[in-house]
Ligand code: SAM
């Protein structure tokens with residue numbers, strides 16, 4: 001049991017409190033999305049360096065004493081981590097953990113979703129960038145789009161809360177925006193359009209490839225009429241996605257406009273990489289080595305808490321600062337190692 005002679009909440013120098021922890025459970029992936037993975041042979045992190053479940057659970061327990069209540073599992077592709085359901089079972093037992101969500105590419109959902117739901121998984125963000133098989137191969141580097149669609153269907157039938165994440169890139173898939181809105185209307189699932197960020201491993205990012213929230217709304221309104229902002233969003237200012245629906249109330253869409261409307265001032269996220277680094281921001285490269293503290297230094301929980309508190313105070317302002325000083329350029333960080 002941790003004696004909490006420490007703050008009840010993590011607060012940085014911009015007065016932002018951390019509430020949500022994203023855990024990358026592996027850097028490996030079964031896809032090779034053009035906006036994420038490096039080209040050529042990828043050097044995966046050595047398996048000895050990856051945190052085991054016991055280590056993850058210890059770190060999460062420590063974070064709950066600093067105000068963390070929500071967990072998101074991510075990757076790489078989290079469904080590649082063997083026995084993930086055992087991790088979920090362990091996490092759900094930690095006092096003060098309210099929800100466990102996962103971000104996945106959906107490829108292995110069909111076969112794994114039953115056991116994950118039974119273990120206690122609450123909700124899913126599923127990435128889907130196209131409805132065309134050939135384009136799926138080009139954009140995501142794998143065949144069998146239908147397998148992902150079947151996974152979405154099955155998770156939906158099981159009653160999980162699902163959001164679809166769609167990265168729109170100019171001249172790659174911006175001609176499918178309307179189809180994604182139709183999908184949102186037909187299925188009742190929220191589709192969130194994400195602006196392409198310079199977190200690509202292959203260095204293709206440039207400003208021209210970013211299809212902005214404004215542009216997407218214009219395209220959508222020309223087919224479906226005015227979009228209507230939903231009040232529910234105001235109750236959660238830290239949610240990066242602004243949610244909208246339509247006059248006929250059918251279908252909800254969201255936007256994650258990280259480039260044109262960065263939400264850094266409301267950021268309440270922190271990250272744990274699969275090799276045990278604590279990242280206070282998506283754009284932080286090295287982070288702070290918690291694995292070393294628990295493996296080599298055998299630090300006490302209180303020592304780890306003190307370290308985390310001090311690191312978090314140094315959380316950078318975020319992408320908003322990079323934009324201000326005109327420092328957006330490709331490959332600012334590797335998304336598949338941090339988890340998005
Ligand atoms: N493999 C899982 C997946 O694809 O959902 C989880 C990890 S992935 C890094 C998390 C999210 O980041 C996905 O929704 C993906 O589309 C998004 N993403 C990856 N690279 C991105 C980029 N350069 N800009 C914007 N979003 C990106």
Ligand code: SF4
Pocket residue numbers: 029030031032033036037075076077105127335336
């Ligand atoms: Fe893999 Fe997700 Fe990156 Fe695509 S976005 S390569 S699925 S980690």
